[in-house]
Amino acid sequence: MGVEDKDFIMRQIKQLGEGLGTFLGKEDVDKILSFGEDAEKEIEDSSTNKNPTSDDSSKKDETKLK
Numbered sequence: 001m002g003v004e005d006k007d008f009i010m011r012q013i014k015q016l017g018e019g020l021g022t023f024l025g026k027e028d029v030d031k032i033l034s035f036g037e038d039a040e041k042e043i044e045d046s047s048t049n050k051n052p053t054s055d056d057s058s059k060k061d062e063t064k065l066k
Contacts, residue, residue, distance in 0.1 A: 024032075
């Protein structure tokens with residue numbers, strides 16, 4: 001990719017950012033930027049809930065034996 005192409009792309013990105021800045025406030029931008037972190041936390045939480053710990057599995061085995 002040539003230098004002119006990179007300059008054009010960077011100008012387009014800058015214009016897009018400026019255009020979004022007129023529509024979005026600081027709170028909206030913060031929500032967008034933290035969205036990825038929130039999604040990762042939810043994935044981690046759901047994966048820990050689906051995978052029982054060894055303590056939980058031993059309790060299930062004990063109840064089956066009774």
